[in-house]
Amino acid sequence: MSSFDQIVNLIADDLSAVEAKLTENTASEYSFVDMAVQHVVEGGGKRLRPILVVLSAKARGYEGADAHTLAAVVELIHVASLVHDDVLDEAAIRRGRETLQTKWGNKVAVLVGDYLHARVLSMLVSRRADDPAMAILADTTQAMCEGEVIHAYKSGDFDISEEEYLKIISFKTGKLIAASCTLGAILGPHDTQQIEAFTTYGKQIGTAFQIVDDLLDFVEDPEKLGKNAFGDLREGKLTFPIIHTRKVCDDNEKQTLEKVLNPDTDETEAITFVESLFQKYGVEIHCLEIAQSYADRAKTALTNIPQSDARTALQNLADYVVSRDS
Secondary structure, three states, X not given: OOHHHHHHHHOHHHHHHHHHHHHHHHOOOOHHHHHHXXXXXXXXXXXXXXXXXXXXXXXXXXXXXXHHHHHHHHHHHHHHHHHHHHHHHOOOEEOOEEOHHHHHOHHHHHHHHHHHHHHHHHHHOOOOOOOHHHHHHHHHHHHHHHHHHHHHHHOOOXXXXXXXXXXXXXXXXXXXXXXXXXXXXXXXXXXXXXXXXXXXXXXXXXHXXXXXXXXXXXXXXXXXXXXXXXXXXXXXXXXXXHHHHHHHOOXXXXXXXXXXXXXXXXXXXXXXXXXXXXXXXXXXXXXXXXXXXXXXXXXXXXXXXXXXXXXXXHHHHXXXXXXXXX
């Protein structure tokens, strides 16, 4: 049994409760709306963010149902962002199945993403205005949108720096992962230092997760990946592996790299050239080492959290984020 399976088994009942809340809170009386929504909600994925909410809550001694509600909320925000991302990227496959716009077009996909955000609001409406979860989720959603806007603006910018890119992914990806940990942590007894430790943990694994995600787009089998490989390359996107490659290759290679990132370049030519640079400069190894350094910092952030099965699971999860193959 893999470490991830062990983590899931540890909180299996909690995750079942989260799935029930997802189904209950996204159901529509209109059959087509229900079918379209369930297509993405039931599409699965590993439910990383709900897992983080539940484990963080347990590590702080909380065992109540509010963790399930907040876990469902963060997953719906995540799924909505994926639906909108797929429209922007014109992606045909997500998690091994057709994306919404492939099945029913962009209009339906955008509106389903909006519907999911509306369901999030419905789930939160009964909470007090001064509930810290409200401010965390508002700030997180805003940051995710800002990250998307900046990334879209920077699309095709061959000179984007590693620092700029890491800032963008801290908004697009890291913010919701960090919020998942914070939301779980605040359910326990108030302790500012402990809550900050979980937030730091989430920020670090959020960066590690995205670096590995960027790498998998180039090196993983599409069947394991659940989507078409080289998607970022086809769109001319500079992600972490390409930014590092640009930094270490020679001037002639850099000029060719900029050329092949043009979406009009022959796809086979572009893939072959990028693969040759990855091999020459050990890009895969470098990316995994950097991702592991973030994972290690995440584990260190939990050092002063009392020992528990949940804390151990979170530390193991940090390593899994780097070693995963999908």
